[in-house]
Amino acid sequence: MSGWNRISFNIRKGRASSNNVEIDMASSAWRSETNGKLHARRIDSDTDDDLIDMTSFTNNTGVYHDDSEDDPLLGNHTFQAIATERRGKSGTAVTSHLLEALDSSEAGMDDIGTYDDFHTIDWLREMSRNRLRHRQILYGKKESFFKTIKSLHDAWSGWLVVLLVGLAAGTCAGIIDIVTKWLTDIKLGVCTFAFYLNKESCCWMSESKNSLTDNCTQWKTWSEIFGMTESNTSSTYVLNYFVYILMAILFSALAALLVKVFAPYACGSGIPEVKTILSGFIIRGYLGKWTLLIKSMTAPLAVASNLSLGKEGPLVHIAACCGNVFGHLFPKYAKNEAKKREVLSAAAAAGVSVAFGAPVGGVLFSLEEVSYYFPMKTLWRSFFCALTAAFILRSINPFGTSHLVMFYVTYNRPWFLFELIPFSLLGVLGGLYGAAFIHANLAWCRFRKTSKLGKIPILEVIAVTFITAAASYPNPYTRIDASSMIAGLFKECGHVIETNLCDYKASNKNGSAIFSSERDLPNGDIGAGLQTAVWQLVIALILKSVITVFTFGLKVPTGLFIPSMAVGAIMGRLIGIGIKQLVFTYPDCFLWKNSCHGASSCVTPGLYAMVGAAATLGGVTRMTVSLVVIMFELTGGLQYIVPLMAAAMFSKWTGDAFGHEGIYDGHIRLNGYPFLDNKEEFTHTTLATDVMRPRRGDPPLRVVTKDGMTVEDLEMLVRSTNYNGFPVITSHDSQRLVGYLYRRDLIFALENARLHNENVLSNSKVYFSLHAPPSVSSSNEPSPVRLFNIVDLSPITITDHTPMEIVVEIFSKLGIRQALVTHNGTRKNKWECRLLGIITKKDVLRHIAQLNQQDPDSIMFN
Numbered sequence: 001m002s003g004w005n006r007i008s009f010n011i012r013k014g015r016a017s018s019n020n021v022e023i024d025m026a027s028s029a030w031r032s033e034t035n036g037k038l039h040a041r042r043i044d045s046d047t048d049d050d051l052i053d054m055t056s057f058t059n060n061t062g063v064y065h066d067d068s069e070d071d072p073l074l075g076n077h078t079f080q081a082i083a084t085e086r087r088g089k090s091g092t093a094v095t096s097h098l099l100e101a102l103d104s105s106e107a108g109m110d111d112i113g114t115y116d117d118f119h120t121i122d123w124l125r126e127m128s129r130n131r132l133r134h135r136q137i138l139y140g141k142k143e144s145f146f147k148t149i150k151s152l153h154d155a156w157s158g159w160l161v162v163l164l165v166g167l168a169a170g171t172c173a174g175i176i177d178i179v180t181k182w183l184t185d186i187k188l189g190v191c192t193f194a195f196y197l198n199k200e201s202c203c204w205m206s207e208s209k210n211s212l213t214d215n216c217t218q219w220k221t222w223s224e225i226f227g228m229t230e231s232n233t234s235s236t237y238v239l240n241y242f243v244y245i246l247m248a249i250l251f252s253a254l255a256a257l258l259v260k261v262f263a264p265y266a267c268g269s270g271i272p273e274v275k276t277i278l279s280g281f282i283i284r285g286y287l288g289k290w291t292l293l294i295k296s297m298t299a300p301l302a303v304a305s306n307l308s309l310g311k312e313g314p315l316v317h318i319a320a321c322c323g324n325v326f327g328h329l330f331p332k333y334a335k336n337e338a339k340k341r342e343v344l345s346a347a348a349a350a351g352v353s354v355a356f357g358a359p360v361g362g363v364l365f366s367l368e369e370v371s372y373y374f375p376m377k378t379l380w381r382s383f384f385c386a387l388t389a390a391f392i393l394r395s396i397n398p399f400g401t402s403h404l405v406m407f408y409v410t411y412n413r414p415w416f417l418f419e420l421i422p423f424s425l426l427g428v429l430g431g432l433y434g435a436a437f438i439h440a441n442l443a444w445c446r447f448r449k450t451s452k453l454g455k456i457p458i459l460e461v462i463a464v465t466f467i468t469a470a471a472s473y474p475n476p477y478t479r480i481d482a483s484s485m486i487a488g489l490f491k492e493c494g495h496v497i498e499t500n501l502c503d504y505k506a507s508n509k510n511g512s513a514i515f516s517s518e519r520d521l522p523n524g525d526i527g528a529g530l531q532t533a534v535w536q537l538v539i540a541l542i543l544k545s546v547i548t549v550f551t552f553g554l555k556v557p558t559g560l561f562i563p564s565m566a567v568g569a570i571m572g573r574l575i576g577i578g579i580k581q582l583v584f585t586y587p588d589c590f591l592w593k594n595s596c597h598g599a600s601s602c603v604t605p606g607l608y609a610m611v612g613a614a615a616t617l618g619g620v621t622r623m624t625v626s627l628v629v630i631m632f633e634l635t636g637g638l639q640y641i642v643p644l645m646a647a648a649m650f651s652k653w654t655g656d657a658f659g660h661e662g663i664y665d666g667h668i669r670l671n672g673y674p675f676l677d678n679k680e681e682f683t684h685t686t687l688a689t690d691v692m693r694p695r696r697g698d699p700p701l702r703v704v705t706k707d708g709m710t711v712e713d714l715e716m717l718v719r720s721t722n723y724n725g726f727p728v729i730t731s732h733d734s735q736r737l738v739g740y741l742y743r744r745d746l747i748f749a750l751e752n753a754r755l756h757n758e759n760v761l762s763n764s765k766v767y768f769s770l771h772a773p774p775s776v777s778s779s780n781e782p783s784p785v786r787l788f789n790i791v792d793l794s795p796i797t798i799t800d801h802t803p804m805e806i807v808v809e810i811f812s813k814l815g816i817r818q819a820l821v822t823h824n825g826t827r828k829n830k831w832e833c834r835l836l837g838i839i840t841k842k843d844v845l846r847h848i849a850q851l852n853q854q855d856p857d858s859i860m861f862n
Contacts, residue, residue, distance in 0.1 A: 115337065121338065123373065158343075162382075172318055172354075173355070181399075187247045203219055245469040255461075259294060269560055270557075272664045272673075277320075299314045310559035313558070317557075346366070353390045359386040366382055390404060434663075435658035458555070492605070505525040505526075548564075572611055616651070674841055686851075703726055705732065707765075711785060807819065
């Protein structure tokens with residue numbers, strides 16, 4: 001059959017005659033047979049789903065299996081026993097692939113191919129294993145009805161798991177929103193007839209129909225609860241002030257305590273770690289059940305403490321936890337780290353979907369910001385997951401407005417061409433703020449890690465909470481939660497003055513009324529109330545900008561979206577007020593003379609707040625496309641997409657002028673995670689020989705020879721080193737490369753060889769080749785061990801003169817963990833490919849850090 005190789009496994013049962021079972025293998029393998037010798041060449045296949053390349057066999061099972069020469073990994077007795085269990089009633093073997101034997105072994109061989117904590121996965125190996133699993137299911141469904149049902153379950157399990165993740169993420173978000181709103185309001189008062197209601201729900205359900213004013217008789221402040229009926233006395237103010245600070249400290253301290261005791265991974269935003277995990281890094285427990293539970297409990301507490309943080313970032317982490325938990329219910333995702341990350345990418349999209357009510361923006365956020373591997377099927381499943389989560393959140397209706405978020409705008413006034421100038425200015429200011437914030441926050445977090453402050457996280461949380469609450473209460477804009485403040489700044493003024501932001505003098509310079517129609521906005525000189533509001537907003541801008549630097553990174557759930565948007569919304573509202581006054585004061589200016597007709601105002605300050613929020617968020621995170629989509633989904637202002645795009649682009653350009661690193665990338669580097677951004681370009685002119693190890697002065701490379709080593713030699717090699725794998729060579733003299741041997745596979749293979757064959761002793765010879773001496777019949781002599789089937793015969797290899805820009809592309813695009821460096825040349829008049837060294841992902845990251853004048857030792861993990 002053209003394009004296919006036939007592999008026969010000879011399974012023996014006692015003295016019975018052998019049963020040959022053939023397994024088709026894709027011709028995408030690195031193999032050709034010429035004169036009985038094996039040579040490496042690549043034959044491309046048409047599709048990934050239908051073909052299995054050789055790495056799926058060599059990485060996990062060893063494919064060049066000659067039943068007369070090589071023993072199974074588990075030993076003959078174990079392999080025969082497993083084959084016996086899997087025979088049908090007719091006596092023919094149902095399956096014979098060695099990987100299934102490993103998966104069903106009682107000696108812990110489920111761990112074959114898995115990874116240790118704080119290690120990076122091998123994407124090629126995981127995808128090859130998945131193709132092998134898929135091929136086995138396709139063959140199996142022809143044998144029985146049960147296996148046909150199993151294949152159908154495997155086909156739709158991907159959609160089922162993202163459905164469950166969407167349901168869970170939407171439910172968690174709805175509950176968190178409701179609890180957060182109640183805890184935030186309870187610092188200011190309590191509902192007398194139902195303590196579990198927030199202020200808005202209390203007033204809406206009571207006899208008082210005006211729930212937006214302070215005339216709600218059923219909502220009592222704490223001073224009124226304690227019998228102080230006069231609202232303007234200093235004692236009333238002091239009591240409310242004291243309760244506000246006390247409850248804020250209580251909430252934050254409880255959150256910090258729960259995090260420290262039960263789930264230390266529940267602190268922070270979670271997006272840097274989720275981004276690193278999606279790139280292939282293993283952090284055991286970071287997406288576990290305890291982290292999910294504790295972060296869901298502490299996120300409302302942290303937000304209600306009035307710290308300068310939000311719950312939107314933690315919602316991405318919570319959704320990823322849901323994806324990990326439900327992924328473990330399906331072996332397709334539980335046993336394959338690469339497939340599991342497809343579910344986590346969809347979960348991240350659902351997290352942003354419920355955080356901002358932006359399903360499409362969530363998918364784009366997952367694609368642009370956090371995902372490392374994002375195939376087309378993951379795109380559709382992410383969309384479905386985000387849609388499901390948004391539907392559940394809309395059904396819960398946590399804000400009581402039939403909208404998914406609090407920031408929905410109702411005005412639709414047009415913007416004019418001259419406003420692109422202030423919109424671009426807002427983008428520049430947002431980029432400058434983002435660059436300054438990233439630099440300051442990373443410096444503070446670095447100081448926290450290296451000082452005694454990092455040893456007292458709960459006290460630090462209490463101190464920051466006290467300062468924040470004490471400084472926030474006197475200002476009405478910082479006294480409320482940041483989401484409510486942003487919603488107020490996004491709103492536009494009507495003819496009825498509801499807040500100080502709308503306090504304009506109701507006459508123009510000639511003393512005539514300024515409202516020419518019902519759609520006209522109030523216009524005129526700034527009134528006393530607006531002057532007060534401007535000063536309060538300036539103070540709030542300074543407070544939010546400074547305190548957020550010290551808040552992000554505390555040992556509580558700390559989101560950064562809402563604080564960044566709050567700073568930008570304040571900045572934008574102030575600039576919008578200023579532009580509006582310029583238009584009113586100089587109506588004949590050529591910039592807006594033809595746009596603004598009559599005495600009415602053509603400037604919408606709420607739009608400037610919206611654009612400013614997008615600008616600062618883009619400056620901090622360096623998001624572009626997903627940011628714009630999130631903002632117009634968040635506000636419903638689709639017609640304002642061009643101002644949002646302009647602000648996002650200018651923010652990106654300005655921020656990149658001071659460094660291309662966003663806040664999440666900065667924290668990844670600060671924590672030393674091995675994240676290799678596949679979107680970055682490597683422009684330096686170095687070679688692989690400059691990066692590979694061993695270097696001059698280093699100890700020689702630890703290798704395994706294909707013949708001649710004993711079990712004791714290999715066990716000593718494993719105990720004396722902590723490398724993830726070892727190159728296999730023909731001999732120390734020739735240094736000719738045979739393949740690569742993974743550490744975990746070697747450990748399990750040696751353990752099972754001793755367990756299932758009592759003649760395997762410390763001095764037993766181990767052979768990693770096809771041709772090995774036959775097993776001895778005498779019980780007094782040690783039996784040889786044949787482990788050719790765990791050797792990866794097609795490791796990624798590069799020459800010593802390969803440019804590093806190509807090496808970086810190989811590591812980032814293929815997701816490999818290591819590449820072997822060889823030298824092609826003649827030796828004793830023979831052309832040979834000699835092994836020189838190895839380059840790991842950690843070596844590449846350290847080299848990039850060194851070229852960027854950063855500390856290479858900051859890359860702490862493998």
